[in-house]
Amino acid sequence: MTIGNRMEVDNIKLYIDGRWELTDLNVLTRVYIQLYGLLYSLDVTDDYLDDEIQYIYGKYPWRGGFSAVNFYQNLFAKMPREYKPSIKSIQYASPGFIELSQIVEVAKDVAQIVGYVSAALLAGNKTYSVIHKGMSERKLMRLNLRSEELSLLEKEKTFIHNSVVEISNLMGVKKETLATLYFRNENNELAVLKILASVYRRARDLAKLQNKQKLDLQRAHRERSSTNKQRQSDA
Numbered sequence: 001m002t003i004g005n006r007m008e009v010d011n012i013k014l015y016i017d018g019r020w021e022l023t024d025l026n027v028l029t030r031v032y033i034q035l036y037g038l039l040y041s042l043d044v045t046d047d048y049l050d051d052e053i054q055y056i057y058g059k060y061p062w063r064g065g066f067s068a069v070n071f072y073q074n075l076f077a078k079m080p081r082e083y084k085p086s087i088k089s090i091q092y093a094s095p096g097f098i099e100l101s102q103i104v105e106v107a108k109d110v111a112q113i114v115g116y117v118s119a120a121l122l123a124g125n126k127t128y129s130v131i132h133k134g135m136s137e138r139k140l141m142r143l144n145l146r147s148e149e150l151s152l153l154e155k156e157k158t159f160i161h162n163s164v165v166e167i168s169n170l171m172g173v174k175k176e177t178l179a180t181l182y183f184r185n186e187n188n189e190l191a192v193l194k195i196l197a198s199v200y201r202r203a204r205d206l207a208k209l210q211n212k213q214k215l216d217l218q219r220a221h222r223e224r225s226s227t228n229k230q231r232q233s234d235a
Helices: 022-043 047-057 065-078 104-119 121-137 154-171 175-184 189-211 219-234
Strands: 009-016 086-091 096-103
Touching: 009 104, 009 219, 022 047, 022 065, 022 096, 022 104, 022 175, 022 189, 047 065, 047 175, 065 189, 096 104, 104 121, 104 154, 104 189, 104 219, 121 154, 121 189, 154 189, 175 189
Parallel strands: none
Antiparallel strands: 009 096, 086 096
16 A cells, blocks of 8 residues: 555654643644554555554444544554654744654645644534534444444435545545545444544644644645745756
8 A cells, every 4th residue: 555655754843832731742642643543554554564454443343432542552553663753853932843753644644634623623513513413313322333233224324424524524534545444444434434533533632732823733744845846946
């Protein structure tokens, strides 16, 4: 699944500003590596890890928070050390930054999802609440996704499909990323929806930091794009 320069590793800054608390730093580091690990598994996973990643996707019943926490931990743990974000420098100032060595494509995708959620946080929360309520009313929250007896009515399937479309659009999830998520879940659309809902909850935490002007994940990618364009024009 590795394509071209999609595995390029470089130092990328997460820009920070304002007064930070330890709780803010905990949210940033915990959520960032969870989203990073997920998107690595969907966008640029090394071919030799494919079977192991596939096993993780099929391992959990997704009936509560236990599944989500372990799912993200296992995905990140499976990533080769050289591709995991590592701190290169930190500058705590106004503005400041945390500079990480990371896969450029994955970092860009994390920034894009958080940017989409940040730009429409109130509307996004409303959409998420409607979906969450609909799942609860249809008793989809507690279904064991790995049960051979899992069967859904057509109206439930329609609700699930429409919810996947809504929440993936809300986060700006790329079509190829969504297609891989379906593949990883063997086209189990309820599993896709539950994972996307968990992604939204995490992206929302970083979006809140961005909307407080404490965090800017997009700036480094704008700067990188501008620099690359300048180099091309100079060539």
